[in-house]
């Protein structure tokens with residue numbers, strides 16, 4: 001999504017070291033390798049083993065010019081040398097492959113195990129959260145990450161249902177949510193937002209994004225660019241606030257609100273390339289309705 005826009009905004013050209021923190025099926029990585037011919041190198045990662053397999057196959061013709069690692073982008077700065085990257089890309093959220101594979105448990109439209117882990121190697125699944133977290137904590141997740149109005153009612157219904165039989169499948173959870181919040185003719189399934197909220201909690205997506213953004217600033221060479229594609233408002237706000245803070249010419253004392261008299265002046269660490277987010281074109285929206293919530297923001301690290 002926003003493929004042409006992000007490759008252009010990163011100003012990918014011959015040479016350079018490019019970092020793709022979310023290679024997925026390899027679409028953006030492929031475009032970066034094409035545009036950085038000759039001599040460009042790509043280091044890419046994804047936390048999902050299926051993604052690494054798919055990207056390895058798709059990028060095979062660029063052998064020798066790229067490296068792929070299965071890891072969380074929050075740790076990229078431990079792999080890529082500080083100050084070395086020409087551009088860094090994060091295309092956040094889930095891939096179509098993840099959503100369309102019932103066994104991964106992301107979809108409420110297909111019955112599957114209630115899993116939702118992007119990195120399936122360990123850590124709690126969505127079922128673990130749903131079956132063990134206090135109702136108040138589940139309600140907080142639905143409310144804070146999904147803006148779910150009926151968050152408390154859904155959480156209480158989960159608590160009472162799981163007492164007789166723990167939740168194991170996406171279908172049973174989606175069915176319960178639909179019972180608590182009947183559709184009443186609405187197009188959007190009532191489980192959409194609660195499922196997204198659970199996914200964010202299972203994968204610690206906001207915590208990892210915060211680390212990933214800070215890591216990108218360490219990896220970038222002076223003049224290098226960071227492009228972030230987000231899919232929901234919390235992620236977009238995080239990317240926007242982070243970029244604005246990097247572009248400011250002051251810090252606030254730790255823990256203090258922004259009071260002009262208390263500001264500590266410093267040089268800006270970056271400039272904003274996009275003041276407003278770049279949105280998908282009409283053609284992309286036509287071809288792929290899922291792209292409607294995608295937004296691209298870009299910043300450029302200042303020279304030393």
Ligand SMILES: C[S@@+](CC[C@H](N)C(=O)[O-])C[C@H]1O[C@@H](n2cnc3c(N)ncnc32)[C@H](O)[C@@H]1O
Pocket residue numbers: 001021022023024025026027028029045046047048051071072073074091092093094095096118208209
């Ligand atoms: C929207 S898809 C990326 C699609 C990709 N740009 C392409 O062209 O095919 C998002 C991918 O990011 C991965 N991902 C999300 N958060 C991640 C993180 N914190 N660390 C590593 N990979 C992550 C997911 O596993 C998924 O494969």
